[in-house]
Amino acid sequence: GAGVSQSPSNKVTEKGKDVELRCDPISGHTALYWYRQSLGQGLEFLIYFQGNSAPDKSGLPSDRFSAERTGGSVSTLTIQRTQQEDSAVYLCASSRTSGSNEQFFGPGTRLTVL
Amino acid sequence: AQRVTQPEKLLSVFKGAPVELKCNYSYSGSPELFWYVQYSRQRLQLLLRHISRESIKGFTADLNKGETSFHLKKPFAQEEDSAMYYCALIPSRAGNNRKLIWGLGTSLAVNP
Numbered sequence: 518g519a520g521v522s523q524s525p526s527n528k529v530t531e532k533g534k535d536v537e538l539r540c541d542p543i544s545g546h547t548a549l550y551w552y553r554q555s556l557g558q559g560l561e562f563l564i565y566f567q568g569n570s571a572p573d574k575s576g577l578p579s580d581r582f583s584a585e586r587t588g589g590s591v592s593t594l595t596i597q598r599t600q601q602e603d604s605a606v607y608l609c610a611s612s613r614t615s616g617s618n619e620q621f622f623g624p625g626t627r628l629t630v631l
Numbered sequence: 632a633q634r635v636t637q638p639e640k641l642l643s644v645f646k647g648a649p650v651e652l653k654c655n656y657s658y659s660g661s662p663e664l665f666w667y668v669q670y671s672r673q674r675l676q677l678l679l680r681h682i683s684r685e686s687i688k689g690f691t692a693d694l695n696k697g698e699t700s701f702h703l704k705k706p707f708a709q710e711e712d713s714a715m716y717y718c719a720l721i722p723s724r725a726g727n728n729r730k731l732i733w734g735l736g737t738s739l740a741v742n743p
Contacts, residue, residue: 520674550730559635560717560733573730590641614730620731622675 519543521623523609529629538594538626542543542611549619550612551584555605561625563607568590599630633658635720637734640670644708645742649666654692654718662703664694665731670714678703678716683697698713710739715739 522541551563562576566586586592610620634657663708679687681694690701719731
């Protein structure tokens with residue numbers, strides 16, 4: 518079956534513009550995660566969705582970042598008024614439940630803010 | 632604070648040599664530890680987790696709570712093991728949130 522997909526694979530934008538990053542999790546996976554990997558840094562947790570529960574937004578670095586998950590499936594990460602420090606690879610992962618199940622990762626979106 | 636440390640950015644060994652990728656963590660409770668791997672031009676994938684106590688592709692990792700370590704080992708490295716390896720932790724108190732806390736990764740190069 519299809520794995521986690523993300524689009525676009527690459528995004529170049531100008532400072533101050535808004536961007537939307539999309540994640541399609543594996544069908545039937547109820548948990549969805551967004552991570553960020555900046556140059557020279559490890560992976561940083563951003564936000565977590567589990568079913569119909571309120572998302573855990575504790576990792577979002579500022580109020581310019583927001584995310585939605587519609588119908589318990591597709592998720593969109595939005596960055597408003599992008600800054601150069603937002604440049605990173607944004608990874609999405611999903612898992613069957615929120616238990617000790619394996620997280621399956623998408624290929625990532627490389628965001629470059631000029 | 633919860634933290635995962637991988638002290639080596641790059642590890643280079645010859646084919647057939649033993650390899651050990653180090654991982655230390657700081658957490659007061661009993662975390663779950665994982666190793667993820669990313670081969671060139673592929674996505675991140677789970678290699679193994681400590682609760683499974685399994686050997687994957689010849690790799691093993693033992694959780695040492697006394698030393699707060701979870702080193703990844705393989706007795707005889709192969710060229711196809713060349714990849715980026717990440718150690719990660721889920722705090723046991725995370726409840727339903729299984730967010731991973733990551734190390735910075737170690738790039739393993741296995742030379743012929």
